[in-house]
Amino acid sequence: DGGITQSPKYLFRKEGQNVTLSCEQNLNHDAMYWYRQDPGQGLRLIYYSQIVNDFQKGDIAEGYSVSREKKESFPLTVTSAQKNPTAFYLCATAGGEVEKLFFGSGTQLSVL
Amino acid sequence: GQNIDQPTEMTATEGAIVQINCTYQTSGFNGLFWYQQHAGEAPTFLSYNVLDGLEEKGRFSSFLSRSKGYSYLLLKELQMKDSASYLCAVIDSNYQLIWGAGTKLIIKP
Numbered sequence: 001d002g003g004i005t006q007s008p009k010y011l012f013r014k015e016g017q018n019v020t021l022s023c024e025q026n027l028n029h030d031a032m033y034w035y036r037q038d039p040g041q042g043l044r045l046i047y048y049s050q051i052v053n054d055f056q057k058g059d060i061a062e063g064y065s066v067s068r069e070k071k072e073s074f075p076l077t078v079t080s081a082q083k084n085p086t087a088f089y090l091c092a093t094a095g096g097e098v099e100k101l102f103f104g105s106g107t108q109l110s111v112l
Numbered sequence: 113g114q115n116i117d118q119p120t121e122m123t124a125t126e127g128a129i130v131q132i133n134c135t136y137q138t139s140g141f142n143g144l145f146w147y148q149q150h151a152g153e154a155p156t157f158l159s160y161n162v163l164d165g166l167e168e169k170g171r172f173s174s175f176l177s178r179s180k181g182y183s184y185l186l187l188k189e190l191q192m193k194d195s196a197s198y199l200c201a202v203i204d205s206n207y208q209l210i211w212g213a214g215t216k217l218i219i220k221p
Contacts, residue, residue: 004154042116042211043155043199090154100145101209103154 003027006091006104012112013078013085021076021107023091031094032074033101036060036087043090049074078109086110114138116212118200123218124190132185132198132215140205146174146185147199149214155199158185187217195219 004025013019025032031050035043045058049068063082068074078085091104116136124130136144143162147155159167161176161183173186185198200212 040120040213042213043201043209044211045209088152100157100160101147101155103156105154106152108152 004091004093004102004104006089006107008107009105011107011109013109014112016080018077018079019109021078021089021091021109023074023076023104024072025074025091025093025102025104026072027093027095027102028071029093029095029102030071031099032068033092033094034058034064034066034074034076035090035092037090037106038087046076046089114204114210116200116202116210118198118212118215120213121216121218123220124187126190126192126219126221128190129186129188130190130217132187132217134183134185134200134212136181136183136200136202136210136212138181138202138204138210141178142203142205142207144174144176144183144203145199145201145209146183147201149197149199150195151197158198190219192219192221 007022033048034046044060046064047066049055052071055066055068065077089107092101118134146158148158149155159174161174166175171188176183197214197216199214202210
């Protein structure tokens with residue numbers, strides 16, 4: 001089935017630890033995005049990539065890093081510099097007639 | 113600054129009709145999306161409006177007035193499965209998506 005796979009569903013981070021969230025897609029979309037969702041707030045853009053080997057910072061990139069070595073994959077690393085990482089993280093691709101977003105099922109990251 | 117306003121929470125009765133409003137102040141406008149999100153799940157696409165007027169799709173309709181910076185999502189014949197958050201998002205002049213905080217819709221029997 002075509003779609004976006006995010007893993008893991010739940011992730012726990014210890015103090016000072018880096019963690020990586022996986023996002024894989026087989027929709028053949030060029031554009032991929034990482035969003036952070038906190039209760040009571042709109043989705044906030046962390047990073048996005050329009051093409052392989054290229055990515056841009058979004059509104060809240062500090063404390064995060066990404067790579068785009070393959071069209072299908074756009075992993076997000078939450079570094080120890082991100083002091084408040086607890087949130088729901090959503091990966092998305094864009095495609096179709098109106099470039100609507102297709103979302104993965106999300107990863108809930110919590111701090112131990 | 114750019115801003116999108118939606119009510120935080122609404123309650124409606126099964127079988128009834130509910131209208132969820134979205135007002136926006138953005139630097140330019142290139143379209144508006146509505147998404148549905150069940151708790152802990154991915155948002156799913158509901159509608160896209162770029163011209164003024166009403167777009168109907170089954171039980172759901174979306175309306176846009178660009179001059180008023182206003183949209184609404186109309187849900188008819190409400191079902192319990194419609195209990196979810198509804199997210200409004202606007203594409204600004206730089207083709208960036210600006211998201212509202214979402215409206216949590218509670219359906220009661």
